[in-house]
Amino acid sequence: MSRDVSLALVQMSCTDNKEQNVDKAVDRVRSAAADGAQVICLQELFAGPYPCQAEDHRMFDWAEPIPGPTSERMSQLAAELEVVIVASLFERRAPGLYHNTAVVLDADGSTAGVYRKMHIPDDPLYYEKFYFTPGDLGFRVIETRYAKLGVGVCWDQWFPEAARLFALAGAEILLYPTAIGWIDVEKEEFGKNQYNAWQTSMRAHAIANGLWVGAPNRVGVEGPVQFWGGSFLVAPTGELIEQADHEAEQTILETCSLEMLDMVRTHWPFLRDRRIDAYDGLLKRHLSP
Numbered sequence: 001m002s003r004d005v006s007l008a009l010v011q012m013s014c015t016d017n018k019e020q021n022v023d024k025a026v027d028r029v030r031s032a033a034a035d036g037a038q039v040i041c042l043q044e045l046f047a048g049p050y051p052c053q054a055e056d057h058r059m060f061d062w063a064e065p066i067p068g069p070t071s072e073r074m075s076q077l078a079a080e081l082e083v084v085i086v087a088s089l090f091e092r093r094a095p096g097l098y099h100n101t102a103v104v105l106d107a108d109g110s111t112a113g114v115y116r117k118m119h120i121p122d123d124p125l126y127y128e129k130f131y132f133t134p135g136d137l138g139f140r141v142i143e144t145r146y147a148k149l150g151v152g153v154c155w156d157q158w159f160p161e162a163a164r165l166f167a168l169a170g171a172e173i174l175l176y177p178t179a180i181g182w183i184d185v186e187k188e189e190f191g192k193n194q195y196n197a198w199q200t201s202m203r204a205h206a207i208a209n210g211l212w213v214g215a216p217n218r219v220g221v222e223g224p225v226q227f228w229g230g231s232f233l234v235a236p237t238g239e240l241i242e243q244a245d246h247e248a249e250q251t252i253l254e255t256c257s258l259e260m261l262d263m264v265r266t267h268w269p270f271l272r273d274r275r276i277d278a279y280d281g282l283l284k285r286h287l288s289p
Contacts, residue, residue: 003258005147007173007212008037010229012249013051013220021047021068025087025286026077032251033081038107038146041086043216043231044154044179045100051090051224055130060192063092066070071103079109084144085150086176089115090131101130101153102177104142117153120160124275125183125225128155139165147258150174150211157202157215161282167209167271172258175206178217181227194230199240207238210265219249236264 014021024045032040045051048071051059064070070089078085078265084107091101100117101273120128139162150166150173157163157176166174178199182191206213212235219229229243233254243248259281267273281287 004037005173005256005258006038007214007233007252007254007256008035008040009214009244009252010040010046010052010214011219011229011244011251012043012046012172014218014222016045016049018047018070022073023109026073028251029074029077029083029085030081032253033083035253037083037253038218039084039149039173040178041214042088043214043218044125044177045090046087046177046218048090048228049059049222050179050218050225052128054127057240059131060098062090063090063098065093066101066103067111067120067206068092069236071105071111074103075105075109075111078107079103082107082145084112084146084149086149086175088153088178093133097133098131099135100128100153101135102153102237104144104149104151109147113140113143113149113151115140115142115151115153117156119155119159121155125223127239128161140240141166141169141171141183147256148172151174152222154178154180157198157205160205160208163205163209167211170217171209171211172261173212173214173256174209176202176213176215178215178231179227180217181225184224184226187226191228195230196248197213199232199243202232203234203238203240206234206236207268208270210236210261212236212260212281216252217244219245219247234263236260
């Protein structure tokens with residue numbers, strides 16, 4: 001029996017009105033489910049504006065617990081539509097303790113798993129270390145009704161070690177809710193190469209690990225950042241299956257054959273040929289004195 005999974009990646013713009021953002025996400029999920037989607041992944045921190053463009057304590061007001069109002073609403077929606085929803089949220093875990101977290105709601109509304117962003121950036125207009133504590137749950141695979149998911153968040157997508165660990169744990173589809181874009185003063189000179197590097201990095205994850213990789217990204221202008229959209233899905237062969245627009249809201253909907261994993265990994269046996277006896281150096285910060 002074939003194992004095909006219909007995957008939707010939701011790309012949308014956000015405002016400073018949480019209710020409107022969540023309502024829009026709900027509408028997008030409903031539309032994707034009506035078109036046959038079984039697994040639906042929302043972009044990074046979809047319930048609000050990207051909060052990390054400045055170190056501003058007022059932005060912590062956007063955080064909420066998990067379970068909390070937004071995750072509970074998504075849980076009810078998942079159960080109603082019998083779909084899996086990957087929802088990225090600004091988590092208030094405890095007083096003074098915040099995470100950039102993705103919660104996976106299974107098709108019966110239960111929480112299939114939670115992932116807390118492990119790699120936290122600190123770049124111009126992406127001051128995430130001010131807001132988020134690094135994740136402490138590791139790179140676990142989340143089993144759902146339709147597929148085994150590896151879920152990272154944005155900056156995690158640049159690290160081949162994370163993708164490998166998700167694959168070794170049994171992931172069939174690797175998802176990266178994302179908020180990445182161009183800074184207006186850099187776009188003309190660096191914009192094309194920045195986007196290409198982002199996509200190329202994840203196409204390499206698909207090839208090296210023999211799994212599906214999907215990345216839903218924000219779109220729209222927030223302050224001096226133009227989130228570049230361009231959400232995409234890559235097959236285990238590295239083939240770019242679909243890519244979204246750089247400016248418009250859009251939902252990618254494609255079928256992922258999970259049977260491809262065995263075929264690709266058999267023909268490209270990178271996992272078989274790993275020299276696990278020779279990789280101790282990966283546990284060190286640097287190999288020179």
